[in-house]
Amino acid sequence: MHSLSRLPASLRGAFLLAALCAAPGFSQDEAAPAEDLPLAGFTAEQAEAGELAYRQSCLSCHGSNLNNGTFGPPLKGRPFREDFFDVPASVLFAYVTNAMPPNAPGSLQHSAYAGIIAYIMQENGIEAGDTPLPSNAEELQELLLARPE
């Protein structure tokens, strides 16, 4: 079960904000245990589109390699995976759609946010497949964002 207390301090406020917005990603207490959920996947096309969206909206803070940002925290590696993996994919989706990019939260198309998450998954070692990552919280809540093998 995902625990807010495990999130970095900086994320908790945004999560509370997201909860206030009644983002479906936060009603997971009533859902099945996360580890029993089917795995979230994505397509290579999604990741490719997501990389472009990342470069346009995220790279400036998080860096060209996702872990070399001059201002924002890394989006791959152990600390990031501890916060956002092994929980429903809706958690990361709720976070990025409510808080990112910081100058205009929620300003991207939901399909672009899904693409960015697909790109982040790929950069964290998950391989692309045939099933696209959904771009709505309800469906993502039923999928596990699992760490790579």
Place this chain on the structure above:
Amino acid sequence: MPHMEENSGGITLKTFRKSAILAACLACSALIHPGLAMAQFVMPGEPDERSLEILAEREAYLGQITPVDDALLQNPPAEDWLNWRRTLDGHADSPLDSITPDNVGGLQLAWSWALNDGPSYAPPLVHDGVMFVYNFGDRVQALDARNGDLLWTYNHQLPDGTVVAGTNFARKSMAIYGENLLTMTSDLRLVGLNMQTGEVAFDVQLADPADQFAYNGALTIANGVAIIGMTGCGAGQAGGCFILGADASTGEEMWRFNTVARPDEPGGETWNDLPLDQRYGGSVWGGATYDPELDLVYIGVGQPYPWNAEVRGTSPAVGGEDGEGNSLLYTNSTLAFHPQTGELAWHYQHVANDSLDMDYAFERTIVDLDVDGETRRLVVTSSKLAIFEALDAETGEFVFARDMGIQNVITDIDPETGAKTFNMDLIAGPGQTTEFCPHAGGARSFPATAYHAETQTLYIPMQEHCARYEPLEVDPEDGYPGAAVSWAVLPYRNADGETQETVGRLEALNLGNLETEWVNRPRSPQSTGVLLTGGGVLFEGSMDRYFTAYAMDSGDLLWETRLGDIPNSFPITYEADGRQYIAVITGGGGPFAATWGGMMPDILLPPQQGSEVYVFALPEPRD
């Protein structure tokens, strides 16, 4: 074809003629190749006689632009704005005095001009009645400063696949030298454009963007040398950033100085025995100032990377004690160079082995002050900590410090040396969390101070806020981790633990006695540098999209207007045809919007980062 330059003009008479010739040539080729229909190449319209007259008038107006030499840069005409802070000493104090506290309330929009959307910090530069503007994404335009008519455009051609986004595509200023307007491009070329035509005079590759270096500084010309600092050096460039001097007449590199000391060079012993490929940081992302009498150019260097000393391996100190062995030269330092040779005359490190991203990267204001009965030339600067420090301009000797009282991490400043003592309880280790003030967005950031020499008053734009930091426990197998801190920006808490509802702070500080003359605390963070004018009116912008005039002597609010996005260029004033204008560029995005939004979600901004030049003047009948 990468790096191909073109002047794709507003339609000037010259470009119109070029197009007509092109159309004629294509028509000829159609005759040679009968399969091509001539109709494909017919021009889309025939200009009327009046438009040809107007185009000729504009060409003549451009033709009256005169060259700019070092003497003019050192003593610019009141009408012009030739340098990012008008004068090379960084004062941003114009003698123009038509706009006064009594009449500024009548200020109106004279004209505006839309630019490429994006963060836009570079001030318009004005010379001989022509305004030069930098557009996000490497477009440069010349405009008639009286009315905003487009005179020419230069579209720099970026390498294939370039995604134009982020602050690395913003500039803090172009520069003017000789017959040319100089700009650094996003692919790290120094381009000189003829001010009269926009045609490329020189175009020199100075660094490789593939190495993730970037340029978002303020180009400064000192004694014929363009001073250029590289930034982006938190992105994993082993060996850090550098400053280079380039011939302002040709663009050719003259010298280069590494801001991260090499192991076998002076200062190389200050990196805690780390090999060069594990030394990161030292970005240079501000502009320089220049003292022609001492022939010294002053520029600041940012902090080391990753942010936290323990994460990056510079604490604990090898040998057990913090000291010279892990001060990390030349991070968080003021550097003084002779511009023609690149010889380092002196350096002064303000903070050693930084863990907080406090960035001593901002302007070095050159002032003359009486110190203990003796007039001394000083260089005044502050990092994000908002502690203003004065150094002897000739020697770099520490003279004094004035803490603006926002930060709470430094408990003592040695009055003789300026050495700072940190409250180490507030410096977290990996996996730990601490709260302190200010956040890395800065109690002040690159929006520059302005200085009125007559009253020895420094006008300072600031923000009051605090931070929560959690340095990340990174795994070396994951490679270089960037900043490697998870952070939150927090409302400011005073010494009694009470939070306040305001963030912005604009203060007039007398450098002669270090007393505050006045202080305003608007709710919104400040977002532009300060502009001072001879009429006694100060101009400043804020993140809530207001552009505001205050009385320099009292801080009283005199006039305000609301713009389409964040005013974020350095504001300027100039005169054309005897009329004084005030100009500022909006742009949004950038580090401010990325930082303060979480703390002030009520300040909502257009997502497209709308960039536009706004020019204001007192009402005048239209011809």
